[in-house]
Amino acid sequence: MPTPPVGAAHRMVETLSQYGVPYVFGVPGATIDAVHGALAVGGPELVMCRHEQNAAVMAAAVGLLTGTPGAVLATSGAGTTNLMTALLTATTEQYPMIAVCGAMTRRGRFERTQRSMDAIAALRLVTTYTCEVHDPDNVPEAIANAVRAAVTPPRGAAAVVIPDDVAGALTAATVVQPHRHPSPGPAPAECIHRAAQIIRAAQQPVLLVGLRGADPEACAAVRELIRVTGLPVVETSQAAGIVPRTLEEQYAGRIGLFRNQPGDVVVTHADVLITVGYDPVEYDPGLWNTDPARAIVHIDALPAEIGSHYQPALELRGDVAATVGELSGELSGLAISNRTRAALAEQRAALACIEEEARAVPATAVGLNPAAVILKIAENVEDDATVVSDTGSHIYMARHLRGHEPRRILVSNGMQAQGVALPRAMTAALLRPGTQVVSVSGDGGFLSSAPEIETATRLGLHATHVIMRDNAYDMVAFQEHRKFGRASGVRSGDYNIALYAGAFGARGIRTETMDAFESELRWSLDPGRLCDPGITIIDVPVDYAQSTELFAQLHDSNLR
Structure with missing residues (x-):
């Protein structure tokens, strides 16, 4: 039986709901009023904000805190350009979010008139994925592909531009059903075994955990690796909190801002560094890797970005949680040297001293x-x-x-x-x-x-x-x-x-x-x-x- 036609804006809202988007943040405007009308009927909760940039920051925060994108809704012209800083921030810091941007009608698309602009060209500079919908039947697939792009590492902002007349048109297209990304599984077993050999032969191995190591499943796996190995752990700012209180004695500090802080000292003295979910945008390797020849084991879903200061001896590319889980099995019972324990204790004392001096x-x-x-x-x-x-x-x-x-x-x-x-x-x-x-x-x-x-x-x-x-x-x-x-x-x-x-x-x-x-x-x-x-x-x-x-x-x- 044919699907009865509905407004394209309604189908957009239904697709967002189907993909689990919980909130749409935005500021109202004439070229997106059809979407506002659809949200009044059902779908994600609409939160009216006072400025588009703040609305986009809130949408990105949904992605940061849940892994599921939030959405922001902006009108054409200044409404869209007001999103730019927040979209760039989400893409740089890798928070999944969706931006739905209104546009002038298709007929006036290339006319020089009020609020007309090449939104696609502007948005491509600050997003991982951008498309413009020219046919109301393409609305569900545009939203589906935007969501998939936003949550695929490296995550970030994805944008869909929808002209006013497309949003208000009827469509018989059905909602594109969510498709789970197949897990890549762990890195190859022989690579994991080789990594374990490198770590076991090290005198001062250290874990450096980055943003993708703080994802829920990856964090659980990292915590187990810390528990079974006793390895010292340094975290980036975006991985803050990956070491629980029960493993506090293995925490060596945070890196990313300062020179010669306890975490920096631990990283500098490591002869083998195991990076988990680390991204160069968090802390440029040129700032922390004083010895480019030192052995680095790179664990991530993404390939390493090779540079003069980041040249891994071994890459374990695969699902972070699965790879770390397999590595834990290979390293169970790892004996940490007295030298490593002493170095860790010294820098933990330095951390405590920094806090006491600040309080005083x-x-x-x-x-x-x-x-x-x-x-x-x-x-x-x-x-x-x-x-x-x-x-x-x-x-x-x-x-x-x-x-x-x-x-x-x-x-x-x-x-x-x-x-x-x-x-x-x-x-x-x-x-x-x-x-x-x-x-x-x-x-x-x-x-x-x-x-x-x-x-x-x-x-x-x-x-x-x-x-x-x-x-x-x-x-x-x-x-x-x-x-x-x-x-x-x-x-x-x-x-x-x-x-x-x-x-x-x-x-x-x-x-x-x-x-x-x-x-x-x-x-x-x-x-x-x-x-x-x-x-x-x-x-x-x-x-x-x-x-x-x-x-x-x-x-x-x-x-x-």
Whole structure:
């Protein structure tokens, strides 16, 4: 029996639902009103946001936290161009998401008129997959292929451009049913056996776990490998939390920002480095691999990107979880040398010393030590809390916030776009109700996405945002002082957070002392309040002058 015709926009929404997309975030517009109309009838939950960039950040956060893409809906012209930074961030940092972009009618496609543009050419620069639908019967397959592209490693943003007249047309095409990607299985057995031989012969083997090692199944396999081997583990920022509390003694630190930190020292002294799910965008090998001739065992679903500082002796290409699982069997009972144990203990002591020194730095007349603020957050959140960092504050989060569960400490270290913390935290509050959700930014980063407080209040979310205030772009000021001996164009004005937050229905508090900050933080994170609607914004003054020595240890690539 023939399928009765329906609107192409309705078929698009049905396909998104069939592929498990839970939310569509967006800002309304004339060229996408047919899709908004279809979402009013059914399908994923529609979340109306205040700006397309924030909507896209939220959609990407769905992919980051669940592995299933979120979707963003934007109108033609400026609506589409407003997505660009967030799409580039999702593609660079490999979070699966779908962008559905409206366009002028097919008849006016190449006319120079209002909101007309070559959206395909623009979107191809920032996505893993882009297509434009010219026939309403092609809508389901366009969405299906976009979803498949978004979730296929290396994951990222996929975009579908749909002209206004196509979205409003009728189609008899049916929904394209989801097809599971066949697992590639583990790497070849002989390669895994050879890797085990290399590791067993090493004097100081070390695990370096990257973003694909933090996927749920891969993380479980990595944890088992750590347990059965006793190998020291270093993680990237995007793999934060892969070492559980029960294996804490094997944690050697995090790498990605600084020179000569404990994790860097452990990696430098390793004679065999086993990289699991590592991607160069997380931490350029030229910055950490001081000995390109050292043996590297590369474990990933993707082939290694060969360069002068990354030349694996052996590649184990296959499903990460399956490959690591097989390797665990080969390495069971591995004897870690006393030299390795001593080196690990030394760097773990260095990690503890870094934290104690940060806690001991007193407040000044300007404000609190930002590292101490982050450590205070760490003391007051549970292991299942989601803590999100904006750019700038990510320096302190990456250095001081430990985390023991994957995808709970969210640090942007790809594009490092300003203003991502609040919208990502809102997504975490949507997906993880009843748990602690904290985002951290500077006063500038906060204002980049602050209008979404209204969105969070309207949705009835519970989350806490911490503003580390200095009324300046101090990361930039530091660079300018290094280069020119003075700073220029970095000072900004103050604002009243109580009045600002209150205008959007949130609770804003400015604190001046660490005791006052901790009191407000504990109040907002109280387990008895987590299921109640409420956004709390805690404004705390900080003094970055105390961090000049720390900034001097940053790699130049992390200064912006």
